[in-house]
């Protein structure tokens with residue numbers, strides 16, 4: 122076994138992510154104590170269920186179909202090995218031995234008891250974690266690129282900004298009772314892996330002509346029942362003005378966002394109804410009127426935070442490991458894993474590994490406590506004790522030596538964590554749907570499982586190439602179906618589940634909302650339909666063309682045609 | 695209605711004047727926003743004036759009145775309707791130094807938020823006050839002794855504390 126030099130491995134003491142100081146620790150403990158008190162007052166009758174609800178939600182606790190659901194924040198998707206182990210322990214002690222990683226860098230437990238939740242929160246606080254603002258009409262857990270700090274195409278690690286915003290948004294006196302939830306995502310790279318165009322506010326780290334770092338601010342994106350791609354409200358906001366500018370946006374939204382209809386309460390609707398120009402004018406007027414110096418950004422504080430996100434002590438290695446080259450050839454299954462699940466790292470000799478939580482026929486995003494522990498071990502042995510959670514519901518090991526990949530792969534394979542399908546058709550994003558969710562109109566997990574089984578042949582998947590399938594069990598769109606190259610939305614029609622297929626969604630900077638292909642199909646038909654679409658794409662694509670490019674080139678009508686023809690051929694679509 | 699000031703229930707010495715009721719010769723009265731213009735124009739010496747405003751009020755429409763008002767009361771139609779928090783901030787920003795009051799079904803759990811945004815007093819229905827006594831209001835305020843934000847009213851700012859610690 123070639124592990125890292127023990128002096129370099131820093132179990133439980135990473136320096137590559139933020140560590141709480143006494144203020145952060147006290148703050149989180151105070152939130153736990155406050156929630157414990159709120160639970161007590163609820164049981165005692167000082168708070169009615171309606172009154173308790175927003176506070177329960179602000180602590181991540183939902184009431185679900187079968188039980189409560191607790192949503193734990195994984196800020197900017199970064200976890201230490203120690204934190205991952207704690208998530209596993211909580212899953213064993215308070216849940217049924219597993220957890221569900223979501224599309225917003227959260228982890229959900231599906232079976233906690235109300236009375237246990239303060240203890241769970243306390244247990245999280247011990248490892249510098251919390252569930253604060255993972256739900257409710259407030260500023261939610263700030264998400265970021267899961268390749269932060271290691272992506273070759275990065276201008277700046279966005280996690281310092283995200284942590285800065287996590288603190289600023291926590292228990293905000295003015296913005297904790299917004300018209301609706303508010304989601305912020307940050308990216309610092311050329312490629313958008315954080316879906317910033319479909320967030321309430323998306324921040325893109327940019328350099329201005331003078332070479333200074335600032336932010337392009339996108340507002341009003343969102344999925345749900347009325348999907349919108351966000352619009353640029355300002356091309357450049359200096360770092361010094363970031364908080365002020367965000368406060369201006371929040372204040373305009375808090376005052377003018379609709380509160381008469383919860384389905385029209387997101388900022389995307391304000392932007393849609395008033396137009397981006399009017400919203401921009403209101404935000405700029407507020408920005409000009411505020412005293413920016415009072416609460417303004419403190420450069421020293423930003424630097425203090427940024428210093429936590431420094432690179433780990435990498436070794437100097439050749440850009441390509443000769444050992445890896447031989448191992449890839451000698452072990453084809455490993456070679457496939459490297460081809461599909463390993464991405465280039467900015468440091469020579471290192472690699473980024475995506476651990477798929479999408480085994481063929483499995484539940485997307487679920488991990489057992491045992492798997493969590495294996496992942497924690499793997500990160501300590503091969504990756505400086507750091508893990509990431511991606512919005513594709515997978516786990517990332519961000520700093521693995523190329524020469525360690527084979528040993529890592531064996532370890533993962535032993536825990537059923539080596540499925541070589543990252544980004545391929547079976548790497549499906551799916552919401553919990555009717556199996557867990559009280560709002561669902563159809564099942565989504567079984568549909569994901571059926572598609573995954575249909576495409577179980579991994580070599581076929583590799584021939585098809587990168588292709589994102591995303592499934593939601595109702596129009597709330599938790600599964601991001603609008604931005605799936607292939608999107609599937611489960612609805613209910615006359616007591617029957619009916620699945621609407623959309624094509625051409627794109628969650629990156631070139632964001633687009635998928636277009637509905639035709640009438641809904643039954644659950645049983647979904648795998649056939651997906652297969653027809655994929656086959657048509659394979660027949661039509663030009664050399665090296667991604668699905669979305671083929672779609673954009675040949676258009677809606679041709680794809681629709683195929684389905685119609687398939688229908689005539691007898692497949693009842 | 696019950697009134698909370700500094701964590702205690704206190705007697706309210708303001709009287710709400712119905713729109714058709716004549717202005718008194720003395721005392722402290724609260725009028726509606728519709729009545730404000732008229733009340734200011736005919737304000738007897740010795741009368742302290744307050745106004746009750748909806749949370750949708752445009753704060754710039756109050757700018758001229760603010761210096762003559764001793765109380766501004768912002769209505770909270772529902773506790774989860776947070777517009778009053780932003781409006782309070784804007785009224786403070788416009789230079790109002792008198793009593794700023796939140797009136798509605800606010801919960802003890804929102805006390806720190808209200809104080810943070812510049813409110814001094816909270817007026818709640820008696821039925822709610824019976825369930826949520828002084829100790830709950832005090833505990834909720836104490837639970838937010840330190841905050842991450844700056845520019846809001848709070849006993850302690852984490853950023854300032856860090857800055858101070860770093861300077862030592």
Ligand code: HEM
Pocket residue numbers: 183185190222223224225229301319320342343344345346387551552553557558559560597598599600601
């Ligand atoms: C199981 C319980 C869940 C419930 C009750 C629930 C409820 C909702 C609702 C009502 C919305 C729409 C809000 C709106 O449009 O204003 C929403 C949006 C969303 N949910 Fe969930 N959700 C659940 C689980 C999940 C899970 C497991 C994920 C991740 C896999 C998730 C990710 C999201 C995302 C990313 C959105 C944002 C779409 C957008 O608003 O732009 N949710 N959820």
Ligand code: SF4
Pocket residue numbers: 552553554555558559560561562593594595596597598599600
């Ligand atoms: S999309 Fe609908 S069914 Fe799926 S988790 Fe969200 S609310 Fe539930």
